[in-house]
Amino acid sequence: MDTKITVTIDGQEVSADPGQTILEAARSQGIYIPTLCHYSKTTNVGACRVCVVEVENARSYVASCCAPVTPGMVIRTNTPAIRAAQKMIIELLWSSGDHNCLTCEQNGACELQDLVYWLQIDKPRFPIEHHGYEMDNSNTMITRDLNKCILCGRCIRACNEIQVNEVLDFANRGSYAKVGPAFDADYIDSSCVFCGECAQVCPTGAITFKQAKFAGRPWELSKTRTTCAYCGVGCQIDLYTKDNKIVKVMGNRQYGPPNEGSLCVKGRFGMDFISHPDRISKPLIRHQKGEAFKEAAWDEAYAFIAQRLAAVKKEYGPDSIAGLSSARCTNEENYVFQKFLRGGIGTNNIDHCARL
Amino acid sequence: MIILVGTNITEAHPVASTFVKDAVLAGAKLIVIDPRRTDMVDFAEMHVPLKVGSDVALINGVMNVLIEENLYDKKYVDSCTEGFEELKKKVMEYPPERAAEISGIPADTIRELARKMASVKPAMLMYTLGITEHICGVNNVMSCANLQMLLGNVGVECGGVNPQRGQNNVQGACDMGALPNVFPGYQQVANADARAKFAKAWNVKSLPDKPGMMMPTMMKNLTTGKVKAFYVFGENLANTEPDIHHVERELQSAEFLVCQDIFPTETTRFAHVILPAAAWSENDGTFASSERRVNRVRAASVPPGDARPNWWIFKELAKRFGHEWQSSSAQEIWDNEISVLAPSMAGIKYARLENDGLQWPCPTEDHPGTPTLHKGGKFTRGLGMLKAIDYIPPAEVPDQEYPFVLSTGRRLYHYHTRTQTGRSAGINDLLGEETADISTADAEAKGISDGEKISVKSRRGEVVVKARVTKEVPPGLVWMAFHFREACANWLTNPVYDPVTQTAEYKACAVRIDKLR
Amino acid sequence: MTVAGLAATFGSGAMTNSIDELESTDLILATGTNTTENHPVIGAKVKRAVRRHGTKLIVIDPREIDLVKYADIWLRQKPGTDVAVFNGLMNVIIAEGLYDKEYVAGRTEGFEALKAVVAKYTPESVEKISGVPAEDLKKAARMYAQAGRASIIYAMGITQHITGTDNVKSTANLSMLCGNVGIEGGGVNPLRGQNNVQGACDMGALPNVYPAYQPVAGEDVRKKFEAAWKAALSPKPGLTLMEIMAAAGSGKIKALYVMGENPLLSDPDLQHVAKELQKLDLMIVQDIFLTETAQMADVVLPACAFAEKEGTFTNTERRVQRVRKALEPPGEARADWEIICGISSRMGYPMTYASAQEIFEEIRTVTPSYAGITYDRLEKEGLQWPCPTVSHSGTKFLHKDKFSRGLGLFTALEYIPPNELPDQEYPFLLSTGRVLYHYHTGTMTTRARGPVERCPESLVEIHPEDAGKLGIADGQKVRVTSRRGTVEVKARITEKSAPGSIFMNFHFTEAPVNFLTNPALDPTGKIPEYKVCAVKLEAA
């Protein structure tokens, strides 16, 4: 069993696990170190260098996401020099592309913007590079605007290390570097399966949810955590809604199991059905076989059913009635339904599609 | 029409002033009666710069004209008031010429003023401490009331006599019975029924029937030994009360002084125990504004350290006397006690205060509250009482040794003794120190230039303060505020009081000013 | 099927272990599960385990699914030969002495009988039945037995056979043989197809059990529920879904109440089902859309979708999780529980719950495995049953130290071929299942822009060899016919399925594959054999 080691962070003695990074050790103490490329459960790559800290006796600043703590290490996270370095890094990232939030869907949920605000940067010192990349608007789900990409590589690691779909990678080098599927294809022409993980992890507006565009700014949305309605994994999802419509769906990363923040294409992009015009919104009754449905009030429908079921039960006995419950309804509903058939009707003819 | 008397509204109640200014822009007429040329004069049709403390004489003069020239609202006076004959008799002793002599306002101007006032209806009269902070404060208030009743302006929308309260919850403190003679809702302690009701509600055998001391009496009695223990909750008496040297001696002589506050103040220096309280934004509760509106106050942050809500402190203290008080939140105190015990607030419950608050009287839970009191000339006491009032000069008037009148008040950027505004970033940058405002004429005569440090001295003390040479003050007047400790006007002010309310005469005392060597 | 198979073997029918454990176990055996398409988030975990943790992966599947890319060994058996394959694996393990003798001796019973039967299934004989090369089988057997902790995951590829229950029991046999049940990272793990299959079973939406699998035939159990529900209860187990359909056809069932299911697209031999349903006096359907089934109903009641109501789902790893209301329902739609209560009350059996939470509180009192779960406790993460008390932290994996039924039961099983195999007239073997972009009968996903963009219509997967023989080009319409019906659908030429086998999904009402499927049932689990039937194929 490894024993704890002691390091000093911002003058505070901190006990850390060997092998822990400086970033982890600091965060466990509630010390804030900004990050951009870091994404938990993926490899630390030290790409953005926003997480730099001073380590006594080190020759240069250290990227805290990659550097493990060593016994007796003396670390400073908040010196003026570190802040100046972070400002420089953020200003460089800012100038590396088109980061005007006015026309960015990610405005209000952008980690680059957060850091510009946090560091109180007024204007970038460097000229803005205009790449002129074309937008990938090829599909209805994910929009890519590489002009807003800061090459942090999170999408790549999400695709390869979290979802293991192995679609995204870096291409080219230096200032021509960009991320994308093989052969720089559009998403729709690639092996992408549209889990949307890349858009969920993107810290800027480079990869965004297309259907959420112009559907509401982050601060106008309400968030409700719920359980996905598709397969039996029970992914924890956050529904972002506005004006009684779902704007986007994100995996809930706050709590671990079962999905630890990941989703699949159905959970992510398969929620349109809820506000589909085909939804039934009123009870429908067919008074005679062969007739068309007529809209009815609830009371009428209840009365119709109760009277008809009672008649069947009276004439043929309770076992002439059967109920199919639903593997998509909640536990409470399944419970109530079987209780109704067993307690209310008096039959055990209750089953559901468990076998499908 | 709006009549402002003794109120520098743009500085003391800036938001209220915007509504007055809006009204003027929309065509309302404005009359400003104030010794100083306040900002509102810019908007006024008429400015009446009366001598400090001559309000009764001036108003009597105006009423003389109104009656003489038959300009008053006879119908209203007949049907809604009593005491007109006595009033008339008294007012007849103040022909404009006499009033002019006392107030320094020419007789013709007084006539013009009276005619103007009578020409527009309704007219709203607003006053603040310029009226009340005199030994004749009550008389001043009653004079204002006389005037408005005579003009038929009481009990109508956009009329009335409207004091603006100086502190945010003066109204509420009064409503709550933080007064020596009344229980919450102005129920007299001398009234046996009221006492019985409260004794039952508070679960005690009896309650004292004798009205208690007012604050100046309390303080005086600290030195006589009649008051041994003094409990000061949230007030900085060592800065706010006149004649600080004397006040400090009084506080010093308290056998046991308890202070409950959010900051150490000049007063807490004398305490034996200091209890740290939660501040405004750390409390849930209610304020009552000048217009009797009960508004919600909500907690937005947590108190520092061990500081606690004031109501909790009192509850805990009561427990040590064997009293177990039930209510354990401001809401419970209000909903279960105050609104149950004070009939005028019976209809006010927290649930109803979510939005714009409610104005008492609000006797039942379906009552919408009362924006205008005395509506239709119906006074709380039945008929409005017109009172004959005589002019009394201020207790201390200029003489050879102290040839200037000192008047005091507040400035826009600060509040009271600056415990709050002095600790808010940026506000001090806007106004960082006290000044003595003097007229250009006096400055010239004394060879004082703007910004120069001068000495201001009264029979009670002396302060060294920057001179601010301004057209706002008339010759012979020195004007100061009490926001800053060092140059606080209260080192100089005169501890004499209105006999009824024991309000001190902050607005008038005699001083001299001298250039420093 | 799962409940029948695992309950008989272990005493409890559910995923024995947790999803989370897959990522760090030593070996995963995936059989009859196209995980990356049907449970993509679990699929990612399997891939992550392989790529990032060095976990070994054995895939046993007739189709060349995505996971094959990640597998150390792929055993491509003929559809429906699973029992033989598993017997073959066990044959090797026992013959080579690789099984966990201590575990078998201490925690199981029935080993000798098993040993006797599997002895017949030598790798060579299994190769003949299943087409799996004997050498590969041996390699896989050794790899599984020597892996340390090994987890088996399976889905409908195992259960949707007339031998579904046997298949499930076979996986259990193998797992127990190597001491993998009751340890972290091991177990037999059915991946449930629908979001709340587990919960519906747990809640007693099954004809033979009350909530928490308490048998309706049990006298004490029935008394308990009669007291709790204040009603007289029938001691006779009811009919299963397919039996209900048949009984409707024979006139024994007069009224059918369907809550949120669409049997008219999901059940096998649909045309027959439709005829059966037609005979009902009364059919009530409660759903969010006017499904194929709803269109046949006498009364249709509009229900809330999951995002419009409060409640709980129980996922495949027995985790009870909250469902929360994020939206207002359209029009007058109501939550299903509310509708049921409304009708029940009108039938003289009042149910007056004010909220889903109130129902859950009642559930706790009659469902021992849920007794310790409360809505408050579910605020953050869900809880995995059994959770008998409010201080219990839930159960990550089952059967630790002891099986629910005491000893684990080995079942000696013989291979039985599928009910209908290709012949001259119907020379192709049809297997059915799902695709990544859709769900079940498509009511939800065919109304979502993204999934429809990716997969707008049904496809039949045909091997290039067969396509060549029949002269069918990619994208061409083909006619698929079985003894029960015909559908037309576009061809997708792919090597995913073996020559002679074709694959279709059941998501699209336009190409209802269940016109073709065989309603032959597993005798215990009553699950139809969706995975194997005989069809013929021609260009349309």
Next chain:
Amino acid sequence: MSDTFILNGKETPYTPGQMILEAAKVGGIEIPTLCYLKGSTPTGACRICLVEVKGARSLMAACSTPVTPGMEVFTETALVHQARKLNVELLLSSGTHNCLTCEANGNCRLQDLAYFYKITDLRFEEKAASDIYPKEDRNPLIVRDFSRCILCGRCVQACNEVMVNRAISQGYRGKESKIVTGGDLPYHESECVFCGQCVEVCPVGALTEKKAKGLGRPWEIKKIRTTCPYCGVGCQQWLHVKDGKIVKVTAVEDAQPNMGRLCVKGRFAYDFIYSEERLKTPLIREANGEFREASWDEALDLVAEKFKEIIKKDGPDAIAGVSCARSINEDSYQMQKFFRAVIGTNNIDHCART
């Protein structure tokens, strides 16, 4: 009744003299605007509220066009949409409107409109930095960033028509246009009394609160309604709170008594509560005259004991108390109850007189 007009095809009542914008609002149609300020003279400056009026030769500004009987108004036609979008785009080119460094990000009407009209690129070139007046932030409270100013004039209206402080006005002409104080002086050298109403009404990031800078974006903030702790007017305020800290105070719009207005103290003098000088623990004076920290129990026990002693020796009237005219009603109530019911004296008063 005769006073109706046709709004998007629906007969809608109005009051004579009402502008289209106001009448439409009453009729349930919200017409977007940047410059309109309720209660002041409409200026028609921003041209966002354009509507189509049947028979009119061009689109009309709804804020300054009075309704006439039977007038037919369309607020959502393609033409209207197009014109409004164009005007938003033109406004976007009036300065530098990158929200990345704007304190108003998330609370900006121009940004709202750009989003609503789905503007994805800037069609017109932004004003050159050299043509923009330098930022003014030398005063302690208000930052004036002219690169964000769209010259809508709401601040001028608020200053002159609402607060009537008459400190600012529209100055210069054409390209040189600027909102100026008298003599174009910085705020703190001008007539400005720092009521901050100009900041309150600024629809963009041209006028922002210096003290709030960097303390939290609108979406990180919770708004809590309360009553101002200063004079007796009882202004209704929103406390903008992030992580339990007040970062800014604004007025509650349309609420009695202040109807969306505040003064310098109400708006800017809230941070005293965070002063380090706050009393944080009970203090008891030692024999040597110095205070020492004490627990609540100790302090309250001491007070109770001393009071009991005095009551016993000198009677309850030897104790007097002054309540606080700034604290909440419930506190004053508790105190007078304590004095009357527990101590047994009516010696309870407060500073009502100052």
